[in-house]
Amino acid sequence: MVEVTIPIGPQHPALKEPEYFTLKVDGETIVDVDVRLGYAHRGIEKAAESRDYIQNIYLIERVCGICSHSHTTAFVQGVEELMHLEVPKRGLYIRTLVGELERVHSHLLWVGVAGHEVGFDTLFMYAWRDREIVQDILEMISGNRVNYAMNTIGGVRRDISDAQISTILRGVKKLEERTKYYLKVATSESTFLARASGVGYLRKEVAKQLCAVGPTARGSGVDIDARRDDKYAAYGEIPFEVITTDMCDVLGRAYVRVMETVESCKMIKYMLEHLPSGPYIAEKSPSKVPPKVPTGEVVSYYEAPRGEDIHYIKSNGTNKPERVKIRAPTLANFTSIAECLKGGNIADVPLVIAAIDPCMSCTDRMIVADVNEWTKKVVTMDELRKLGNCRNSKVNTMNSKR
Amino acid sequence: MTDTENKIKEKLTEKFNTRIQEVTIPRVRRMFVRVDSETLHEVLKFLYDEFKFTHLSTISGADIGTEIEFVYHLAGGGTFLGLKTRVPKSDPTVKTITAIIPGANWYERELQDMFGVKIEGHPDPRRLILPEDWPDNTFPLRKDWKAESMLPKEMWWSPEEPAKETKTEKVEKKESIVQNEAVAIVAVKEKPEIPQTPSPAPPAARKTSRKTGQKANKEA
Numbered sequence: 001m002v003e004v005t006i007p008i009g010p011q012h013p014a015l016k017e018p019e020y021f022t023l024k025v026d027g028e029t030i031v032d033v034d035v036r037l038g039y040a041h042r043g044i045e046k047a048a049e050s051r052d053y054i055q056n057i058y059l060i061e062r063v064c065g066i067c068s069h070s071h072t073t074a075f076v077q078g079v080e081e082l083m084h085l086e087v088p089k090r091g092l093y094i095r096t097l098v099g100e101l102e103r104v105h106s107h108l109l110w111v112g113v114a115g116h117e118v119g120f121d122t123l124f125m126y127a128w129r130d131r132e133i134v135q136d137i138l139e140m141i142s143g144n145r146v147n148y149a150m151n152t153i154g155g156v157r158r159d160i161s162d163a164q165i166s167t168i169l170r171g172v173k174k175l176e177e178r179t180k181y182y183l184k185v186a187t188s189e190s191t192f193l194a195r196a197s198g199v200g201y202l203r204k205e206v207a208k209q210l211c212a213v214g215p216t217a218r219g220s221g222v223d224i225d226a227r228r229d230d231k232y233a234a235y236g237e238i239p240f241e242v243i244t245t246d247m248c249d250v251l252g253r254a255y256v257r258v259m260e261t262v263e264s265c266k267m268i269k270y271m272l273e274h275l276p277s278g279p280y281i282a283e284k285s286p287s288k289v290p291p292k293v294p295t296g297e298v299v300s301y302y303e304a305p306r307g308e309d310i311h312y313i314k315s316n317g318t319n320k321p322e323r324v325k326i327r328a329p330t331l332a333n334f335t336s337i338a339e340c341l342k343g344g345n346i347a348d349v350p351l352v353i354a355a356i357d358p359c360m361s362c363t364d365r366m367i368v369a370d371v372n373e374w375t376k377k378v379v380t381m382d383e384l385r386k387l388g389n390c391r392n393s394k395v396n397t398m399n400s401k402r
Numbered sequence: 403m404t405d406t407e408n409k410i411k412e413k414l415t416e417k418f419n420t421r422i423q424e425v426t427i428p429r430v431r432r433m434f435v436r437v438d439s440e441t442l443h444e445v446l447k448f449l450y451d452e453f454k455f456t457h458l459s460t461i462s463g464a465d466i467g468t469e470i471e472f473v474y475h476l477a478g479g480g481t482f483l484g485l486k487t488r489v490p491k492s493d494p495t496v497k498t499i500t501a502i503i504p505g506a507n508w509y510e511r512e513l514q515d516m517f518g519v520k521i522e523g524h525p526d527p528r529r530l531i532l533p534e535d536w537p538d539n540t541f542p543l544r545k546d547w548k549a550e551s552m553l554p555k556e557m558w559w560s561p562e563e564p565a566k567e568t569k570t571e572k573v574e575k576k577e578s579i580v581q582n583e584a585v586a587i588v589a590v591k592e593k594p595e596i597p598q599t600p601s602p603a604p605p606a607a608r609k610t611s612r613k614t615g616q617k618a619n620k621e622a
Binding site: 037038041043045046081208209210211212213224229230231296297298299301308310312314322323325327331332334335 | 428429431432434456457458459460462463464465473475477478482484503504505506507508509529530531532533542543549
């Protein structure tokens, strides 16, 4: 066997953050995958140790551009627990509401990216157009499309007015209609089915062993969801279903995300109809002055759009934390990528990597290097995508073999 | 409220007695168990088999002075359990748990990078986060490591540096607020060199101005 190694990255199309993949291939089939990380490591955990708790909210908001609310919620609810600070119900509801709006926006973004990778660009344009509805809502509530800065220790920073509630309800109604269309695409559109089904197969046992989280795990039938298991914020009071499927492939992950969008819309409606009155921030909230937090340690879980997000905070009695450990969901899912890719096609790489929804930016080519002949060839992402779309028939035959 | 946690605590103390160093249950769905690094494997296996703690969220490390503390954040057994262990900084070695939970692979590599822990028997002990040219024996998340140490000395900068003599008083106030130890150390170290290098270059000029500023302050 002639062993060929293909480097992908650190700057690459399907990788929105720089990572470096080395694929060992036998012909078109991927034999082994190696991942190298750290190109975007910003030292946020170290930086958090030299900032006070209020400054840290703003720092941690910037861990991720898309799930910024997830990280601040996880951090803030940890600090609240350390300070024995009770958040008013309305504050918890608004916090949860923004979290669910964020989930809708993140999942719609993913549907668009998946559509693009599959070669179904109409879906991409539809999904991103509809995503503007939820972006507008978020902008109306917080003033920002991303990095909403809603959380503070002891509650949220802005209230929601009745006029805003009726606008959100109108927007969510529209979104629900549109999501029905995406559900139809994810379950019955023949081009999408042909390209996504059987690709990036991740068995349930393997997903469990590798500690996968979020839609990646739920798409493989692993029933975990911090919203139900830990009941943080207002999730103990809101009825919702945890979506799982046994499809175990990219199609499964797509199905989970679309169904979760439907669930999120229902939850948003429920929350707005049952929004408690009263204050939205605790009276003792140290919203401006950095608080001295009593010595202790706390673990805070949050179900971000991409999966379980965990913060471990250790305090030392001062106004700066002793240690803040953040584990974002993408890191937990990265080990599964290697497993998903093994045995697949080179052309599946962008789709499979995109399927765990890592946060990424794009450069548009990859280098195919033939180690034996020392030649290098640059393949643009469009070529690769075309190659992928031609391969539908081959992929399906591979599935039947599996 | 904390029935599950109490049950786990009971079973653990029954099986391991004094080898369980500490059990804390701060609230419902949270518990911490501390064991020594040799018992860790056994306890983890027991929790995995008996209570189905199959999901490892992450492994946190923390520099607690002479020791490094790890917390293995486990889930799946009806509660969220932090399994803790401590290793001395002089010999920070801990056995890999990848044989029980393969998902621990990357988290252990991360610890290796950030805390300089030796993970015994790790299947793939390469660097995960730090670049290849990162200096050996420097571990960013240890408390004795400062971000400034990665820069050459002439690039060190701090906001409290006085620019003009006339503004000395204001600057002094600022200095008391800034708590960056590393920068403070640099300032102290550089002082004795000042009289020996009366150079007209801008950095030196700043140093002298600062010195005169401090003198003026003393006289006042």
